[in-house]
Amino acid sequence: MSxxxxxxxxxxVKSKGLQTCHLINRRVFHRLSANLYSQxxxxxxxxxxxxxxxxxxxxxxxLKFIDPDKVDGIPVYRALGxxxxxxxxxEDPKLDSETVxxxxxxxxxxxxxxxxxxxxQRQGRISFxxxxxxxxxxxxxxxxxxxxxxxxxxxxxxxxxxxxRGFTLDQFMDQCYGNENDIGKGRQMPVHYGSKEMNFMTISxxxxxxxxxxxxxxxxxxxxxxxxxxxxxxxxxxxxxGDAHAAFNFAAVLDCPVIFxxxxxxxxxxxxxxxxxxxDGIASRGIGYGMPTVRVDGNDVFAVxxxxxxxxxxxxxxxxxxxxxxMTYRIGHHSTSDDSSAxxxxxxxxxWDKQDNPISRLRNYMTxxxxxxxxxxxxxxxxxxxxxxxxxxxxxxxxxPNPEEMFNDVYDILPKHLEEQKNEMKAHVxxxxxxxxLEHYDKLF
Amino acid sequence: MxxxxxxxxxxxxxLEKDPTSVIFGEDVAFGGVFRCTVGLKDKYGxxxxxxxxxxxxxxVSFGIGIAAAGATAIAEIQFADYIFPAFDQIHNEAAxxxxxxxxxxxxxxxxxxxxxxxxxxxxxxxxxxxxxxxAHIPGIxxxxxxxxxxxxxxxxxCIRDKNPCIFFEPKILYRSAVEDVPFxxxxxxxxxxxxxxxxxxxxxxxxxxxxHVLRDVALxxxxxxxxxxxxxxxxxxxxxxxxxxxxxxxxxxxxxIAHEAPLTGGFAAExxxxxxxxxxxxxxxxxxxxxxxxxxxPHVFEPFYMPDxxxxxEAVKKLVGY
Numbered sequence: 001m002s003x004x005x006x007x008x009x010x011x012x013v014k015s016k017g018l019q020t021c022h023l024i025n026r027r028v029f030h031r032l033s034a035n036l037y038s039q040x041x042x043x044x045x046x047x048x049x050x051x052x053x054x055x056x057x058x059x060x061x062x063l064k065f066i067d068p069d070k071v072d073g074i075p076v077y078r079a080l081g082x083x084x085x086x087x088x089x090x091e092d093p094k095l096d097s098e099t100v101x102x103x104x105x106x107x108x109x110x111x112x113x114x115x116x117x118x119x120x121q122r123q124g125r126i127s128f129x130x131x132x133x134x135x136x137x138x139x140x141x142x143x144x145x146x147x148x149x150x151x152x153x154x155x156x157x158x159x160x161x162x163x164x165r166g167f168t169l170d171q172f173m174d175q176c177y178g179n180e181n182d183i184g185k186g187r188q189m190p191v192h193y194g195s196k197e198m199n200f201m202t203i204s205x206x207x208x209x210x211x212x213x214x215x216x217x218x219x220x221x222x223x224x225x226x227x228x229x230x231x232x233x234x235x236x237x238x239x240x241x242g243d244a245h246a247a248f249n250f251a252a253v254l255d256c257p258v259i260f261x262x263x264x265x266x267x268x269x270x271x272x273x274x275x276x277x278x279x280d281g282i283a284s285r286g287i288g289y290g291m292p293t294v295r296v297d298g299n300d301v302f303a304v305x306x307x308x309x310x311x312x313x314x315x316x317x318x319x320x321x322x323x324x325x326x327m328t329y330r331i332g333h334h335s336t337s338d339d340s341s342a343x344x345x346x347x348x349x350x351x352w353d354k355q356d357n358p359i360s361r362l363r364n365y366m367t368x369x370x371x372x373x374x375x376x377x378x379x380x381x382x383x384x385x386x387x388x389x390x391x392x393x394x395x396x397x398x399x400x401p402n403p404e405e406m407f408n409d410v411y412d413i414l415p416k417h418l419e420e421q422k423n424e425m426k427a428h429v430x431x432x433x434x435x436x437x438l439e440h441y442d443k444l445f
Numbered sequence: 446m447x448x449x450x451x452x453x454x455x456x457x458x459x460l461e462k463d464p465t466s467v468i469f470g471e472d473v474a475f476g477g478v479f480r481c482t483v484g485l486k487d488k489y490g491x492x493x494x495x496x497x498x499x500x501x502x503x504x505v506s507f508g509i510g511i512a513a514a515g516a517t518a519i520a521e522i523q524f525a526d527y528i529f530p531a532f533d534q535i536h537n538e539a540a541x542x543x544x545x546x547x548x549x550x551x552x553x554x555x556x557x558x559x560x561x562x563x564x565x566x567x568x569x570x571x572x573x574x575x576x577x578x579x580a581h582i583p584g585i586x587x588x589x590x591x592x593x594x595x596x597x598x599x600x601x602x603c604i605r606d607k608n609p610c611i612f613f614e615p616k617i618l619y620r621s622a623v624e625d626v627p628f629x630x631x632x633x634x635x636x637x638x639x640x641x642x643x644x645x646x647x648x649x650x651x652x653x654x655x656x657h658v659l660r661d662v663a664l665x666x667x668x669x670x671x672x673x674x675x676x677x678x679x680x681x682x683x684x685x686x687x688x689x690x691x692x693x694x695x696x697x698x699x700x701x702i703a704h705e706a707p708l709t710g711g712f713a714a715e716x717x718x719x720x721x722x723x724x725x726x727x728x729x730x731x732x733x734x735x736x737x738x739x740x741x742x743p744h745v746f747e748p749f750y751m752p753d754x755x756x757x758x759e760a761v762k763k764l765v766g767y
Contacts (some may be wrong), residue, residue, distance in 0.1 A: 185547040194546045202546035206537045216510020246503030409548040410583050412607035415684040
């Protein structure tokens with residue numbers, strides 16, 4: 001009698017007359033798989049196993065709590081050393097020079113745009129800004145590994161993904177200025193980008209709300225059999241929201257092809273991770289929800305690329321969610337409304353800026369491989385700055401949209417009460433026009 | 446068909462005609478705790494009619510995501526009382542999805558169904574009528590049907606409307622209300638109130654179960670006071686049909702609004718203030734609001750809490766005696 005037959009026989013005898021055939025089959029499978037994969041010896045000579053529907057495991061007869069402090073942390077995967085050398089040949093993504101140069105240029109162009117827009121906010125020219133310093137590698141590495149048609153749900157610090165996909169400097173600037181060319185029609189704060197054309201869902205301020213939405217979109221993609229997946233970015237602070245829990249659980253239970261990409265940069269505004277969670281970061285939670293999980297060095301653009309590429313394959317082929325936690329460091333302030341020196345040391349920031357930066361690491365790789373040199377660097381820096389300044393000046397000089405746009409798109413069509421309120425606004429502004437900044441807006445009358 | 450069967454019938458039509466449509470929520474796969482989804486999983490498959498984990502914020506946001514991807518999402522919240530964990534997703538996300546993206550993205554394919562209203566013994570968390578909370582949110586539609594024919598036609602309109610809709614189903618009517626509901630596909634327009642019986646002396650406005658209470662009140666007023674009441678079912682709370690109510694009040698000069706939800710901040714306040722400014726010269730008496738009291742919805746005191754026909758009748762007397 002084979003192992004399988006013996007187990008089937010035992011179960012059958014025990015449950016005879018009490019259980020349906022369906023249940024017996026389930027139990028047999030259950031026992032077999034447990035026996036095949038369990039590394040612990042049986043704990044009872046009667047070979048009794050728990051039959052609780054809520055879990056699949058075995059009994060133990062000694063009380064033992066699982067102590068998270070005695071479990072090793074999930075390791076951080078790297079492909080590229082700080083010196084720009086590939087650590088293991090098998091992990092070299094072997095990207096062609098053109099792709100690597102685009103990666104580098106996008107990271108540095110984003111960095112240049114960040115510096116100029118940050119300064120412009122300091123000068124009061126735009127109302128708000130959030131930089132991406134130190135996290136450019138997570139954006140570009142992940143974006144490069146996706147299909148351009150994969151849907152992106154982001155938080156707000158993922159502008160590099162859009163840059164990789166071809167969102168133009170003009171489009172970034174137009175959004176920050178809320179001018180008449182802004183696709184978002186000037187309704188949201190700066191850095192709340194979105195692009196249907198680039199499959200980048202419009203950013204919203206409430207944290208983590210996009211996470212279960214991403215799972216839902218992935219479910220619809222699975223049903224549409226379009227061969228695409230969804231990627232959802234969020235910070236380690238947002239992962240504390242209830243929506244993060246809902247997202248992980250729904251995605252796992254409903255088999256959604258979604259990549260959850262956590263940017264763990266050590267801080268949520270002023271809150272360090274020690275005040276954010278007590279477990280082993282975010283990655284350790286993935287396993288609890290039944291998701292394949294990996295932790296990567298977020299300052300290593302190739303490690304991020306490799307992880308997302310594999311995750312994407314898993315998502316699309318197996319219809320299941322994957323969690324990636326990219327370890328990085330938020331080099332800039334949280335936003336232009338924040339002075340981070342109030343809660344962390346300049347030395348700490350400087351270490352990450354100078355010693356372990358995604359841009360310099362990739363540059364080392366490129367120099368090692370003769371893709372790049374000092375001369376190219378100088379020329380590109382100059383060009384990037386010029387391109388950004390040109391877009392910036394143009395965006396600043398464009399008018400804001402017609403104030404009537406305030407009422408559109410609340411619903412698909414303008415309902416009667418909003419039509420009336422729009423007319424009321426127009427009549428009022430007409431009467432008191434010297435009190436409203438009409439000169440900055442597209443013609444209302 | 447009774448009320449819950451008319452809901453099933455509407456859902457059946459949608460699943461059949463729209464291959465992207467899915468239905469999900471807590472316990473919907475076996476037919477739902479109110480039997481509204483019975484048989485649908487067997488007919489359309491478990492990928493289209495499925496249980497979700499027990500998380501209202503997850504249910505609504507999962508639905509937003511499905512709708513944002515271009516499919517039709519019909520989400521069920523088991524009781525309207527439990528819709529509040531999803532408030533952020535409804536308010537900050539679903540309602541503003543189209544607006545904030547400059548109409549690049551929308552979640553118009555989302556409909557949220559939730560049983561609401563008093564049921565006799567539902568106490569604090571199985572009786573609530575939360576429509577007024579949602580009436581303050583630009584970007585969504587809020588609908589409450591009064592019976593099976595309305596329920597099917599309005600639900601089909603909600604599901605096919607290009608905006609996120611919340612559809613509150615008065616749960617006391619699930620089994621008690623029975624009508625000859627057409628088997629075929631039909632829609633009843635949103636944002637249109639319905640004048641159920643014409644009258645000349647007082648306008649009565651309600652929605653959901655309260656329409657039936659007001660119908661009794663109209664009969665009592667006719668019999669006992671010889672007062673002719675015009676009865677209006679508002680049907681859509683947001684955006685609501687100001688014109689139909691105003692037109693009626695211009696004629697009658699008197700208005701009574703009744704709802705189960707508490708008085709303060711209830712939707713009757715919105716109707717009363719709007720009608721007061723639209724019909725100031727026609728009003729012959731102060732607008733009356735007969736509502737639940739400003740307390741949580743109590744268990745054993747439910748008969749005293751409700752805006753029943755006697756409380757409404759007394760308000761009619763006040764209006765005509767003013």
